[in-house]
Amino acid sequence: MQIEDALVTTNNQLQEAVGLLKEIQGEHQSYEQILTDPDVLADYTCEFFGPEGPYPVEEEPAGQVVGNPGITPQQQAAAIQQQQAAAAQQQGQQFARPQMPVPPQPQAQENTGDFWNNFGTLTDKDPANAWRYLNQAQQTPDIFRNKMLVME
Numbered sequence: 001m002q003i004e005d006a007l008v009t010t011n012n013q014l015q016e017a018v019g020l021l022k023e024i025q026g027e028h029q030s031y032e033q034i035l036t037d038p039d040v041l042a043d044y045t046c047e048f049f050g051p052e053g054p055y056p057v058e059e060e061p062a063g064q065v066v067g068n069p070g071i072t073p074q075q076q077a078a079a080i081q082q083q084q085a086a087a088a089q090q091q092g093q094q095f096a097r098p099q100m101p102v103p104p105q106p107q108a109q110e111n112t113g114d115f116w117n118n119f120g121t122l123t124d125k126d127p128a129n130a131w132r133y134l135n136q137a138q139q140t141p142d143i144f145r146n147k148m149l150v151m152e
Contacts, residue, residue, distance in 0.1 A: 115143050 034040050049057045071079070115137060123130045137143045 034044050047053050
């Protein structure tokens with residue numbers, strides 16, 4: 001008896017789940033149509049934000065200051081001029097080019113043979129400071145490339 005009750009309960013739950021999945025599939029198809037067809041999307045958007053939709057948008061006449069319906073035309077003109085001046089000032093500040101330092105000029109190509117000859121002479125005279133000379137060579141990677149080719 002318990003098994004039959006459990007079977008009936010499970011069957012009812014499965015039928016509910018199938019019904020919910022069919023509803024979700026229908027919603028998915030309608031959303032897919034709205035999102036893939038530009039005409040349907042435009043109609044839906046106009047209805048949604050239209051006067052009969054859930055979020056109607058009130059259109060303000062051009063040049064009217066929003067939020068102050070009782071101001072005089074002179075006050076309205078002054079407010080519009082202030083808004084335009086603030087926008088022009090903000091636009092002028094917005095596009096200022098940053099000051100950047102001048103990049104270093106490339107150094108002239110050195111003869112790699114001269115570099116290694118000078119390095120040999122330096123290591124003979126002052127081996128403790130030879131690393132400084134090699135450190136300068138890192139700025140010109142061709143010196144090491146050519147040395148590697150000679151060694152191979």
